[in-house]
Amino acid sequence: MSKVRNVFLLFSLFVFVTGASASTLQDIMKQRNLSEKDILAAAKTYQPSGRKDEFITFSSGGQSGQVIVYGVPSMRIYKYIGVFTPEPWQGYGYDNESKKVLEGGNFRGKKITWGDSHHPALTEKNGEYVGDYLFINDKANPRIAVIDLKDFETVQIVTNPIMKSEHGGAFVTPNSEYIIEATQYAAPLDDQWHPIEDYENSFRGALTMWKFDYDKGRINTDKSFSLELPPYMQDLSDAGKGVSNGWGFINSFNSEMYTGGIEKGLPPFEAGMSRNDNDYLHIFNWKILEKLAEDEKNYKIYNGHRVISMEAAIKAGALFLIPEPKSPHGVDVSPDGRFLIVCGKLDTHASVYDFNKIKGLIDKKEFIGKDPYGIPILDMKKTLHGQVELGLGPLHSSFVPEEGVLYTSLYVDSQIVKWDYKNLKVLDRINVHYNIGHVDAMEGKSAKPAGKYVIALNKLSIDRFNPVGPLHPQNHQLIDITGPKMELLYDMPIPLGEPHDVVTIAASKLKPKKTYDMGSDSRTGKPHPDATLAGSERIERNGKNVKVYATMVRSHINPEHITVNKGDVVTIVVTNLERAQDETHGFGVDGMNVHASVEPGKTASVTFVADQEGVFPYYCTEFCSALHLEMMGYLFVKDPDKKYEDIKKTQLKKMSQEELMAEYKKIIATNKATDDVIQSVVKYLKDNNYQKYSSIERLVVDALDQYGKIPEVKAKADDAYNKGNLDEAILWENQVWQYMVKTADVGLRAKNNLARTIATPMSDAAARGELAYLEGGCNGCHVIGQVSSGPDLTGSIWRTNEKWVWEFIKDPAPKYNEPYVKEYIDYFNLRMPNQNMSDKEVDDIVEYMKWIDENADLF
Structure with missing residues (x-):
């Protein structure tokens, strides 16, 4: 019984059990002109809500310079990763940390704002894919990028110091020792002008072996090296295994x-470059080359980079050539490393080379001659296992678990061919739409392919999708290879660049972070030097440089007002205090061309010149909560050369005498209340012998210095009042209040520090709990000893019990409707979020809260 009939039997059973309309499915099929085959294909790719894909595909973004991430079999796009060009959603190229990464890709000191990403490659161990890092090359500006798959962010870009063009990257050696990068169009290795007439002498190809430091997750440029090659227009690469x-x-x-x-009237490149019947497959031994790179007699230095000469490589037995069919476009090594598959675009055959035969001829030094540069040439016939006629325009191949089986793309015929490279016979073929380039089976270039599906990367789509103008999307097609015949399941339009190649890995091998460790710099993987915890927000000025240490947590940015002078260089460092996954905040300042994506725990910074006078809102750019629109602040840019009218004074001029008297009494009452706070703080400090503690005494001295300025200003206020000048009296009383606020601010810090000093010593658990409390952003709503935007936590355990508090911190939602909690929610108009604390963290926070209660009289 066919699979399709099984689908319909299951549907019939559903109808019988549920009483649903028996014609529902048939009606939909008729209305949408769907066949039984269409329904089966849809069932094979459909992922119900919440179900995850089995494989993750990383696709180059072509001329976008990015990487596209999507799932198989659903073909759902999950993410665009900013790599060689700015990507605004992630703040890539707009925040300081990512700008530093992009600067690593400057070409000959020049800022590059586009890239042509081509070949993604995963880290490998014993030839098997490992989901730790992803590499990708830039064909347009020879560069290699490193993407950390712990967070899917680009962490390094290195620029090739000798290449002017490349295509043969990125390809990884079996244990990720090196990333291979090979030139495309020959050019001088130095940065000098050379005439085209001197092509054979001055123009060169090259191979670069980028040393990868796995422990650091970065390319080590000092331990990397290159090999000089003839000007043959090297193409794609692969590493043996x-x-x-x-x-x-x-x-x-x-x-x-x-x-x-x-x-000049000469034949074009396409005619002159395809005259010979054969081109050359380059064979090199990178283990010999890395030893040659240790001895300066074997290499020259170009732009601070070691380049091994062809002569040294030839002498050491590290470089050979084999004829291959003209205009080839790729070499693919079989999972066991024995067979090399080469296809020529202008040949209908695929050539299968046997490495054992190649190595045998090398060992015997059996060559048919040398090229003009002295490189030994092996006999093509003696190295071939055989050839198979596949069709027009064979290009790339990918392997599956089945012994001897692989899948090859045919560009001209617009087909994928399944064939046996050991027994040299074609097994199956399927049409694709249209003009396929690369082809990828699941983990199909590794030592252990997974099979199941093949992805066709088609260059043209023409009639596949709704028209969107002359620039069409490209078409990635998913093909089921589990049956005796290939079956097309899905057409997927790709709207970002020309996605040249993909690499696919089992989703189970990827272990990305859910949140960052608090205060992390995502581009270095280390704590950010300017990370800011709740309560440490501040603004610092050093001449014309202003640095703002800010935090973000649902639903406010602290600080909310920032005042600078026109011409100041402003850096705003933002830390996301959230611990709950997917609670990302974005940060943007209107009109300043800066943006940061600040995921939970991450610290990022933006820098700009405040070159225009005015008021500029800044806000959270990621819709993060019900109060998202209120999560904002103002940047005030003042012109230091202008004299501004005092707005308070302007307002006072509009008031009547009665209104002025009311305002005066109001400010007098405010100052009295503020002074009462100050006096209570002074009493607390004196009663607890603050002078015994030098650091606290210094704070008290600062506070008293501010307080000491009040009598002179207060006298001016009283004098104005006595003369009946109420508006001036109010302004002077406002100045009194300013000094009081500064006094109170420093005094309260002194009080809090003294309380911490004389309080019961914290246990290790309580200390850990306080840190978890601060890193979790709890301090954004709760202030110990005070009611803030959330209730004071002092006495929380006494008001409920320890078990209840533990459960509430761990998962607050089930308690939202309890009368005790609902009263607080209604009062503060906020609900306690789930910060995804671990059991251990909750244990520690409860111990911290018990310590607070033990010392409640001090706070």
Whole structure:
């Protein structure tokens, strides 16, 4: 019985059990003109809400310079990763931390704002994919990027110091020792002008072996090196594995070394570069090369980078050539490392080389000659396992678990061919839409392919999707390969660049973070030096440089007012105090061209010149809560060369005498209340012998210095009042209040520090609890000893009990409707969020709250 019939039997059973309309499915099929095959394909890719994909695909973003992440079999796009070009949603290229990463990709000192990302590659161990890091190359500006898969962020870009163009990257050696990058279009390795007439002498190809430090997750440029190659237009690369481990392979085109000149009346490149019947497959031994790179007699230095000469590599037995069909476009190494698959775009055949035969000829030094640069050439026939006629325009191949089976793309025929490279026979083929480039089976370039699906990366879509103008999306098609025949399941439009190639890994191998450790710099993986916890927000000025230490937590930014002078260089450092996953905040300042994505626990910063006078709102750019729109503040930019009218004075001029008297009495009452607070603080400090503690005594001295300025100003206020000048009296009383506020601020800090000093010593658990409390952003709503935007926590355990408090911190939602909690929710118009604390963290926070209650009289 067919799978389709099984689907319909299950549907019939559903109808019988539920009483649903028997014609529902058939009606939908008829209305939408769907076949039984369509329904089955949809069922194979459909993911019910909450169900996750089995595989994750990383696709190059082509001319966008980015990486696209999507799932298989659903083909749902999950993320665009900013790599070589700015990406606003993530703040990539707009915050300081990511700008520093992008600056690593400056080409010859020049800022590059676009890239042509091509070939993604995953870290490997023993040739198997490991989901720790992803690498990708930039064809347009020879660069390699490192993406940390703990958070799917680009953490490093290195620029090739000798290449002007590349295509053969990024490819990884079996234990991620090196990332391979090979040139595309030959050019001088130095940065000097050379005439095209000197092509064979001055122009060169190259191979770069980028050393990857796995422990640090970064490329070590000092331990990286390159190999000089002939100007043959090297193309794609692959690293050997298994029996060929330690070797690498690069194909090429333009063995003719044709130099073009269509503007001079000469044949174009496409004619001159395809005259020969064969081009060259390059064979190199990177283990020998890394030893050569240790001896300065084997290399030259270009732009501070070691380049091993062809002569040294040839002499050491590290470089060879084999003829291959003309205009090839890729070399793919079989999972066991024995067979190399090469396809020529202008040949209908795929060529299967046997590495054992290659190595045998090398060991015997059996060559058919040398190229013009002295590189030994092996006999093509003696290295071949065989050839298979596949069709027009064979390009790339990908492997599956089935012995000897692989899938190859046919560009001209718009097909994928399934064939046996050991027994040299075609097994199946399927049409794709249209002009396929790369093809990828699940983990299909690793030592242990997973099979199940193949992705066709089609260059054209033409009639597949709704028209969106002359620039069409490209089409990634998902193909089921579990049955005897390939079955097309899904057409997926890709609207970002030309997605040149993909790499796919089992989703179970990826272990990304859910949140950052509090105060992390996501680009370095280390604590951010300017991370700010709740209560440490501040604004610091150093000449024209203003630095703001800010925090974000649902639903406010602290501080909410920032005043600077026109011409100031302003840096705002923002820490997201959330611990709950997916509670990302964004930070943007209107009109300043800065943006940061600040995920839970992350610290990011933006810098700009406040070059225009005015008022500029800043806000959370990520819709994060019901009060998201209220999560904002104002940047005030004043012109230091202007004299501004006192707004309070302006307002007072509009008041009647009665209104002025009311305002005066109001400010007098406010000052009296503020002074009462100050006097209570002074009494507390004196009663607890503050002078015994030098650090607290210094704070008290500062506070008293502010307080000591009040009598002179108060005398001016009283004098104005006695003369009947109420508006001036109010202004002077406002100045009194300013001094009182400063006094109270410093005095309260002194009081709090003294309370901490004389309080019962904290247990280790309570100390850990306080840290979890601060890192969790609890301090954003709760202030110990005071009612803030949330209730004072002092006495919380006494008011309920320890078990209740523990449960509430762990998961507050079930208690929202309890009368005790509902009363607080209604009063503060806020609900306690779930900060996803671990059991251990909750235990520690309860101990911290018990310590607070023990010392309640001090707070």
